[in-house]
Amino acid sequence: MQRVCLALPTMRPCPGTIVDLAEEAAYAVATFGVEVHLLVLDTTDDADFAKNADAVASLTPTPGVVVHHLGNARQREFLRRVSERAGGADPELLLELMLPPAVAYGSCVNRLFLGAAALGCTSAHLRNDDFDYQVVDGEKMFPIHHELLSIGRPAGEVAADVSRSELDPADAEKPVMLVSGSFIGELNVDIGEILELDPAVYREIVRLWTPPVWPDEDRDAMVDVSFKGAGHEAFDTDDSVVGVPDIWDVYMCNIALDHRAYEVLPLLPSTDTIGSDYALLHALVHSRLPGVIHNRHIVNYYTPERRIGAGFVNYQLRFVKFLLSMLYLYPVYGGMIDLGRGMLDEKHGLKVEPILGLVRGSVDWDRTGNEHCLDVLDRCYRQLGGKYTELADVVAGKREQLLDEARADAERWAVLVGAWAGMVAAARAEGLDGAAEDGAAAVDGAAE
Known part of the structure; x- marks a missing residue:
């Protein structure tokens, strides 16, 4: 029986989301006959x-659904075993990269990937803790419907089960390693208030994340589509397409990934940095692997703590660090585009060596661009005034630290990429070993 991982990282109380995901898991079992491991990694x-x-x-126990709820202590225990067994030169560093003391979007997804490997799953289906499903005629539109129709299968076979095909016949034997929908609702980066206060300042800030080597018209076009997902396109009827996806059509919180993807390339372990969890998607898209894009978009919403006081400053600092991270990521993404199908082996799987070369080569990039980025942000925030003036003061006080951390994040990613194969193998060998016992036992409607 196919075993899949429906995965949720969380750093806040989200009982409603857990109940919703259990419903999605039950739907998957009933519709596709799979075994679903609902893995909740909880750092609250x-x-x-x-x-x-x-x-x-x-x-309610459901046959075929196994729920694992792991808190900090059991995650650390599992990851320590994995780090030590992986054979890396510095197990303590690997443990820190996987479970740092700060918020780390890439690290929490990397933990899910290792958890899926430990559970023997063939795919990971990622959600987040601040979303809703779209509901039509009282039924929730579960993305796993499209995900399990296609993930891991040869693209040529999948073409019969989607709404339309844009598949190159030469790619028919390649596996579908990515199935994704997008989101509707609020921007997936909480900067909509800046747009309301001053659209010109908003455009100048968002332009900072566009590739500086692009022509102005392309950078402006990127600003127009950034962080908007599918806008407010409410679900009507199922629509899906197989082909090489556009990076703008994929969303890390509404996605299924085949194990042959996430077991090769980990995400950036950057702390306090939004958008650090997309590098794997770039590798899949730029290597021209086929994927499926569907319209069961999730509904994005914001949690209130990021809008006021320390929560506001902390979240906006994560956005600043995201902008600074692009100095080191764009050389990698550009190299991926140049390599194209050269990133694939003879079995159409990702090769880590050329990607690792790109990551290592980005570390010594001249940081003049990031110094300019901080100068522009300082001017823009002070122009907005109010709480953004306080934000400008905080960023200015952390200027050298932020510049240094952006480079260090690139270095640490290179370390993790080099160690990842050993860590995946160690996770498979170790298993989770009943790690769900810290606070809540594994819930299984069927015999384990």
Whole structure:
């Protein structure tokens, strides 16, 4: 029986999301006959962990659905075993890269990838803790419907099960390693208030993340589509297409990935940096592997803590670090575009060696561009005034630290990419070993 991982990282109480995901898991079992491991990696404090654990305990057992709820202690125990078994030169560094003390979007997804490997899953289906499903005639539009129709299958076979095909016949034997929808609702980066306050300042700030080597008209066009997903395109009827996806059509919180993708390339372990979880998607798209794009978009919404006080400053600093990270990522992405199908082996799988070469080559990039980025941000934030003036002061006080951290993040990613194959093998060998016992036992409607 095919075993898949429906995965949720969370750093906040989200009992409603856990209940929703259990429904999606049950739908997958009933519709596709798979075994679903619902893996919740929870880094909340004790009180909020208990709320999530109560939600897990209240789930109705469903045959074929196994729920694993892991808190900090059990995640650390699992990752320590993996790091030590992987044979890397510095297991403590690997452990820090996987479970740092700060918010790390790439690291939390990397933990899900290792968890999926430990569980013997063939695919990972990623969601987040601040979304809703679209509902039509009382039914939730679960993305896993399209994901399990296609993930891992030869693209030529998938063409019969999608709405339309844009597949190159030469790619018919290649596996579908990516199935994704997008999102509707609020911007997936919480900067909409800047747009409301001053559209010109918004455009100048967003332009900072566009590739500086592009012509002005292309950079402006990128600003127009950035962070908007599918806009407000409400679901009507299922639509899906197989072919080489456009990077703008994929969304990391509404995606299924084949194990032959995430077991090769980990995401950036950058701390306090949004957007650090997209490098693998670039590798899949730029290597011209076929994927499926569908319209079961999730509904994005914001949690209130990122709008006021320290929560506002902390979130906006993550956006600043995202802008600075692009100095080191764009050389990698550009190299991926140049390599194209050269990133694939004879079995159409990703090769890590050429990608690792690109990552290592980006580390010593001249940081003049990032100094300019911080200069522009300082001017723009002060022009906005109010709480953005406070933000400008915080960024200015951390200027050298931010510049240094952006480079260090690139260096640490290179370390993790080089160690990843050993860590995946170690995770498979170790298994999770009942790690769901810290606060909530694994819930299984069928015999394990």
